[in-house]
Amino acid sequence: MYLLPARPLILALSIAAALSACGGSDQDQPLVIPAAPADQGAAETVAVPSATAFVDTVATNQRGDARYATLDTNAGVRILGGFLSIWKPLTQIVDAGVTAPANGSFPAVVTSTWTGVPGDGTPDGTVLNAAVHQANIDYVVKATANRTADQAVQAYLDDRRGKGYSITDGMGPLTSAWRAAAQQTTTITSVAADATTVLYNDGGNNTGVGGTANASFGSVVDLVNLVGNNASTEPAKRFYKYARPFRWSTSVQLLPALVPAKSTTPATDGGYTSGHTAEAVRDAVAMAYAVPERYQEMLSRGLELGEMRILAGMHSPLDVVSGRMLGIASAAANLADPANAAKKAAAVTQAHTALMAATSTTADTFAAYAQSGTTANDRFADYATNKANYLRRSTFGFAQIAATNAAVAVPKGAEVLLETRQPYLTDAQRRVVLKTTALASGYPVMDDAEGWGRLNLFAAADGYASFSGNVTIVMDASKGGFNAVDRWRNDISGAGKLVKQGTGTLKLAGANSWTGGTELTAGALQGDSVAAFGKGDVYVSGGTLVANAPAALQLAKYTQLSGSTTLELDLGGAAAGSQGSLTVAGTATLAGGTLHVKFANGYKPKAGDVLTVITAGNLQGKFTTITVDGFSTVTPTYGATTLTLTLGS
Known part of the structure; x- marks a missing residue:
């Protein structure tokens, strides 16, 4: 498994042979692996008001x-x-x-x-x-x-x-x-x-x-x-x-x-x-x-x-x-x-x-x-x-x-x-x-010095509404409940960076726009909306990234390292841009790992169908392993901008 690079690094891929039985391409060449999204500084903290508590x-x-x-x-x-x-x-x-x-x-x-x-x-x-x-x-x-x-x-x-x-x-x-x-x-x-x-x-x-x-x-x-x-x-x-x-x-x-x-x-x-x-x-x-x-x-x-x-x-x-x-x-x-x-x-x-x-x-x-x-x-x-x-x-x-x-x-x-x-x-x-997630200021009665009037507990239950600095989330699935699985539905803005660690699953469902990027090191991150991961780069060095949006999950840039990494696509259709597929505006860098395709909402393709699963401005590299639920053989075709899968038996 590749170590997380501190700066862009040119590495020779050794995965071509492993993929040849599944339909390799002519992309077997030195691969530029981007660095993880830059740190955005210390996590934000909120001081206790000076007013009498x-x-x-x-x-x-x-x-x-x-x-x-x-x-x-x-x-x-x-x-x-x-x-x-x-x-x-x-x-x-x-x-x-x-x-x-x-x-x-x-x-x-x-x-x-x-x-x-x-x-x-x-x-x-x-x-x-x-x-x-x-x-x-x-x-x-x-x-x-x-x-x-x-x-x-x-x-x-x-x-x-x-x-x-x-x-x-x-x-x-x-x-x-x-x-x-x-x-x-x-x-x-x-x-x-x-x-x-x-x-x-x-x-x-x-x-x-x-x-x-x-x-x-x-x-x-x-x-x-x-x-x-x-x-x-x-x-x-x-x-x-x-x-x-x-x-x-x-x-x-x-x-x-x-x-x-x-x-x-x-x-x-x-x-x-x-x-x-x-x-x-x-x-x-x-x-x-x-x-x-x-x-x-x-x-x-x-x-x-x-x-x-x-x-x-x-x-x-x-x-x-x-x-x-x-x-x-x-x-x-x-x-x-x-x-x-x-x-x-x-x-x-x-x-x-x-x-x-x-x-x-x-x-x-x-x-x-x-x-x-x-x-x-x-x-x-x-x-x-x-x-x-x-x-x-x-x-x-x-x-x-x-x-x-x-x-x-x-x-x-x-x-x-x-x-x-x-x-x-x-x-x-x-x-x-x-x-x-607080309510706006200026309303009658609500601007008390401590902030009780502006608390919006309904919105707060849907997680952060803005990221500042590094936001590191550690979930322990063994504890069950929301430690194992939670969903944030707020529209998250800001310039911070999301770092997901631990064994649990965090689902993002807002119209998000934060710019500092996302780094997944363990557990799972699930995109339930097309803009789930905001406008920054997405970097998977461990764990599973899940695309479960109603249309193609939109990313600025995508990098998946080798080893224990998985991209899961919950497809609801065969065409590019359909539910659960991945659209990357910039470069999608595949340095190994697994692609796992599931089918959602009653969608049932048949042998011989061709699925467009990734569309990118530039597609480089390959997955080490590709599995598609219900099909024992799959032939991938890696193009300059797309990855398609031809389903076998």
């Missing part, structure tokens, strides 16, 4: 201390402070007759009188950005005027059921198994005929039965409950004193079935932030952590419940956006706490053991089963729809009101949110993924 101060967010909460004293209030450019609540006042909490961490202040009813003659604050505020309320007016009957039912169920129970339908094919294992129950299964006059509360157990009382799934339930520690929305509600949308406008059509749920004490019923949303999102994050095979679907379900709060008329978009932020931050803080490390690991193991047993799957088949639903029985089965909805529900169409190109900050500890979804990455790499 939510994960370090989450314990300050206590429901019981809500009336004392300020930006300086409460982590939950602080990360939502972007709202202060839109709405200024009444200033807190000192009350000498009030004693500070026993822990002494809060000043002796109480919030001023708050009616929670806009326009009643006792203002609770001042609108500072009339355009954003009006857009916020107008959105609810339009949403409630146009909600469908199905949306009305779901909005009711998502309001009255336990949030932990409600969002488990995001598990799709795993929902019934999850609910049975968790021993979850609910008493709210439909909208009662008298719901408009009778308040129904859920008599079920929300997340299920945890601890030792549930030997096979208690650790999983405990994990979902654990992320609710220090996660109250009450301090933010009391501090910001922003009314619910139906109190701002009589044009908001509160869901009739939820009229009995309407609070009769507005002063303790703030809209900002949405408690239902925060709880649903943090529960969704915990469930996605335990079962990352449904990661994006669970995150989608969490944000969907938030939107149901708007459709119900109970909350405004900014209430829901802030709920998303606090929910994600609360989940991250608890997942990142070193004291919870053993609990996390136990939950992940227990979730997979129990769910595989319940679904008669194995470690090799579980992921496929988790994704086996259709739009008829799993409303999160369509990836493109989920992606579009997640992005829409992240901003709700607000116009950007600040700089749109502000640098991305990644919160301290946020990398834990990808710990099970991308277990083969380091914490430093996960932080880069979060940076490169």
